[in-house]
Amino acid sequence: MSGSIQDTFFEECEELLEATDEGLTAIEGGDHDSEVVNAIFRAVHSIKGGAGAFGLDDLVAFAHRFETVFDEVRSNRLDLDEKLIQLLLRSSDHLSALVEVARDGGQVDEAHHDTLLAALDEYIPEEEEDLTFEPMGLGGPAPMMDLGDLGGAPAEPQEETYRIRFQPLKEMYGTGNEPFFLFQALKDLGELTVTMDENELPGFDAMDMAEAYLAWDLVLVTKETRSKVEAVFEFVEGLCELSIEGDGDAEAEANALAALDAMFSAPPAAETPEPDAGSAVPFEPPVPAPEPEAKPAAAEEKASAPKAESGKQEQRGGPKPTLRVELERVDRLINAVGELIINHSMLAQQIANLNVSDTRDVETELEGFKNLARDIQEGVMAIRAQPVKPLFQRMARIVREASAATGKTCKLVTEGENTEVDKTVIERLSDPLTHILRNAVDHGIEKPEDRESAGKAKTGEIRLSASHRSGSVCIEIKDDGAGVNRPRVKQIAIEKGLIPENAELTDGEIDNLLFAPGFSTAREISNLSGRGVGMDVVKNAVTGLGGRINISSAPGKGSTFTIILPLTLAVMDGMVVSVADQTMVVPITSIVETMRGSDDMINSLGADGTLLSIRGNFVPICDVAGGLGLYRESEQQAGVYLLVETETGQRCALAVDDIHDQRQVVIKSLDGVCGDIPGVAAATILGDGKIAMILDPESIIAASPTAAAFDTERRMSNAS
Amino acid sequence: MQAEVKQTDQEVKHAEHSEFVSFTVAGQAFCLKITQIREIRRWSPVTILPHAPADVLGVMNLRGAVIPIYDLSARFGLQQTEASERNVVIVVSVHGKPVGLLAESVSEIISINPDDIQDTPPVDSRNTMEYIQGIISHDDTMVRIINLDAVISAPEQVMP
Numbered sequence: 001m002s003g004s005i006q007d008t009f010f011e012e013c014e015e016l017l018e019a020t021d022e023g024l025t026a027i028e029g030g031d032h033d034s035e036v037v038n039a040i041f042r043a044v045h046s047i048k049g050g051a052g053a054f055g056l057d058d059l060v061a062f063a064h065r066f067e068t069v070f071d072e073v074r075s076n077r078l079d080l081d082e083k084l085i086q087l088l089l090r091s092s093d094h095l096s097a098l099v100e101v102a103r104d105g106g107q108v109d110e111a112h113h114d115t116l117l118a119a120l121d122e123y124i125p126e127e128e129e130d131l132t133f134e135p136m137g138l139g140g141p142a143p144m145m146d147l148g149d150l151g152g153a154p155a156e157p158q159e160e161t162y163r164i165r166f167q168p169l170k171e172m173y174g175t176g177n178e179p180f181f182l183f184q185a186l187k188d189l190g191e192l193t194v195t196m197d198e199n200e201l202p203g204f205d206a207m208d209m210a211e212a213y214l215a216w217d218l219v220l221v222t223k224e225t226r227s228k229v230e231a232v233f234e235f236v237e238g239l240c241e242l243s244i245e246g247d248g249d250a251e252a253e254a255n256a257l258a259a260l261d262a263m264f265s266a267p268p269a270a271e272t273p274e275p276d277a278g279s280a281v282p283f284e285p286p287v288p289a290p291e292p293e294a295k296p297a298a299a300e301e302k303a304s305a306p307k308a309e310s311g312k313q314e315q316r317g318g319p320k321p322t323l324r325v326e327l328e329r330v331d332r333l334i335n336a337v338g339e340l341i342i343n344h345s346m347l348a349q350q351i352a353n354l355n356v357s358d359t360r361d362v363e364t365e366l367e368g369f370k371n372l373a374r375d376i377q378e379g380v381m382a383i384r385a386q387p388v389k390p391l392f393q394r395m396a397r398i399v400r401e402a403s404a405a406t407g408k409t410c411k412l413v414t415e416g417e418n419t420e421v422d423k424t425v426i427e428r429l430s431d432p433l434t435h436i437l438r439n440a441v442d443h444g445i446e447k448p449e450d451r452e453s454a455g456k457a458k459t460g461e462i463r464l465s466a467s468h469r470s471g472s473v474c475i476e477i478k479d480d481g482a483g484v485n486r487p488r489v490k491q492i493a494i495e496k497g498l499i500p501e502n503a504e505l506t507d508g509e510i511d512n513l514l515f516a517p518g519f520s521t522a523r524e525i526s527n528l529s530g531r532g533v534g535m536d537v538v539k540n541a542v543t544g545l546g547g548r549i550n551i552s553s554a555p556g557k558g559s560t561f562t563i564i565l566p567l568t569l570a571v572m573d574g575m576v577v578s579v580a581d582q583t584m585v586v587p588i589t590s591i592v593e594t595m596r597g598s599d600d601m602i603n604s605l606g607a608d609g610t611l612l613s614i615r616g617n618f619v620p621i622c623d624v625a626g627g628l629g630l631y632r633e634s635e636q637q638a639g640v641y642l643l644v645e646t647e648t649g650q651r652c653a654l655a656v657d658d659i660h661d662q663r664q665v666v667i668k669s670l671d672g673v674c675g676d677i678p679g680v681a682a683a684t685i686l687g688d689g690k691i692a693m694i695l696d697p698e699s700i701i702a703a704s705p706t707a708a709a710f711d712t713e714r715r716m717s718n719a720s
Numbered sequence: 721m722q723a724e725v726k727q728t729d730q731e732v733k734h735a736e737h738s739e740f741v742s743f744t745v746a747g748q749a750f751c752l753k754i755t756q757i758r759e760i761r762r763w764s765p766v767t768i769l770p771h772a773p774a775d776v777l778g779v780m781n782l783r784g785a786v787i788p789i790y791d792l793s794a795r796f797g798l799q800q801t802e803a804s805e806r807n808v809v810i811v812v813s814v815h816g817k818p819v820g821l822l823a824e825s826v827s828e829i830i831s832i833n834p835d836d837i838q839d840t841p842p843v844d845s846r847n848t849m850e851y852i853q854g855i856i857s858h859d860d861t862m863v864r865i866i867n868l869d870a871v872i873s874a875p876e877q878v879m880p
Binding site: 339628672679680 | 766767768769770771772776779780781784785786787788817
């Protein structure tokens, strides 16, 4: 139970961190609007609150400082200069790191933690700083509850006794709040006596597990102000029935009560968001939305009503209502839709097999069925699709960290953040992108002084963009650094025995050496990149997603990595071919051209090698049947060629027996059915109910002796 | 589903007898506990898996799921089956995943008293021994009880 609530908290944290990042990026871009600052403040505040509920002290303490600095900014006591913005960005990164540590375990970089805390403290005025020692931070700086501004200001601190009646509603437990922590926080304020009232507890039979029955009567003797006491309950506001009676003088009490009333009755619309919003975002209820109105700094005491109004508007303009759905449910739906598509093609085949003269009506309906099925499929896929924005924001963090580690200055410019890509693709893109970006900072971007002498801006620019391009997603990472150092790349490749010493390679071929297994340019293993993992890992990750990666580079101007990925992982366009009496599917993305070959187009090279001549160019032929270890029972020869291009730009003609059709196929993973089969990527189910293998041209070519041999031969012949 | 099976297992324990489905593979009689079997289908040509070992016939479409089909005979180290329309595919569930086993033909459902199951006497065919849990005498013929986990989890590497 608590596990799942904690999960929800971390999910929320992710969103809040995103919001923080987004806000800070906007501020960095020059948008110092108070709304932006408020949004960040609220996000950090919510993280702090949640972390408090789970007793994550490190996180609370840090979030608190961070928030306090923001409070200063919010009240215009601090100027957002470049230095502060950089500090805030770094702090936000650190906050993410702390959340990660809290979630996954691990170690916080203590030194970094302390440096940041010290740096943040510099911006916090003395008296505020005192508050940072407040336990758990549950109370926070508590400007919002400062009744001093609203009611009569309490005089000098003196012992006072508060009688608190606290009765949580079940919603409070639902949001992961825990009375124990509240009591603990109260206890830190003074002497506390807790009495539990279990009168409402029903008999065991009548008990509803989800209901809240318990109430507590608390007596607190403290020197602290009433506002401090109330602040403890800040996060459970609206989630419990709470009455606090102090035995101070009656007038003050009346004032305070009036003020309390004002807080709990007038703006609740803004405080507690619409119930549905609350349930969709379980952690949200203590939305600190009303905080702006309680700013003590606002000397011009505005009435609370119009501000509550503005709070409301904010929420209206905020994120669209969303629904949290278990991923598994969506996947089940996707599977069902896959079945539907297969079912459609089976039906079509059955009808075609029927001996009916006039099938036009049925075909019209069948066409409608097909369109509907496709609509549903696209709709379901859209559920899984997510904007790349969070991923890109994380990448901004990577670039900042990398820049700090290398002493270079770079900024990441992102484009097309709202491009939507399948969730799995996004998840699996994170590592390759991180790698590429670290490399770009470490190897691509020059040192500031070098950049200046080269006549470039001191700050390097890395452009990360995403866009849809005819059925696939294109992700581009472009830096304005020095470009690939080709002589050195070649030197290293020769040293590592990747290419023969006398090889003559085109610029493109040299650039692609970066992707070769076992290639790493870093002379010494730097902190950042070069952990013994090369760009080949990046390439494998991308090809694992059914995508391709290319590099282009211009010396002195920078390099561009282009990643082309399929839109979804569940359906793809394929060409249905037959190979040795088996029906197979070749992904359409890898096919450049198809042609029917005649004898005079085939040239022998050596004993076994054959080349296909296409408009004067010779391309090695790779027999698919041979590559897969299949033997033709019939005498039919492979007479149709699919011209495919590999990532290295190498072309190869795949010889198949025949081409049947081009159609959308549902990808069925072979994981768990059999081991890894070289040359086969996955399987699909065809219209006749038969299973067909989906081929992986890349690995077929790699396994084919002809094509591989030809590749070396060409290199050698280039060299001579 | 899972719960159902468990319950049946318990019933089996309480009852004296448990039911087994007997079938022939390469002329020999084998059997599987009836609760292990999901369905029995007529053989239809499968899709060949490239580079697959000899005892993996290929994959079949079972209502939208891709399931592997093993040749039990080859798996037991007997001769390879020339699969035809007369043969059957016994679909079993191993670790929640459906798997098809090619057998020559299904014979009957037999009721076995657990006490009648005899341990497999040692013979010189290691391949077969591994996959046999015990033997039983039924109508004067010997029926071999298959150890399903051993059959399926046995190494199934892909030949290079």
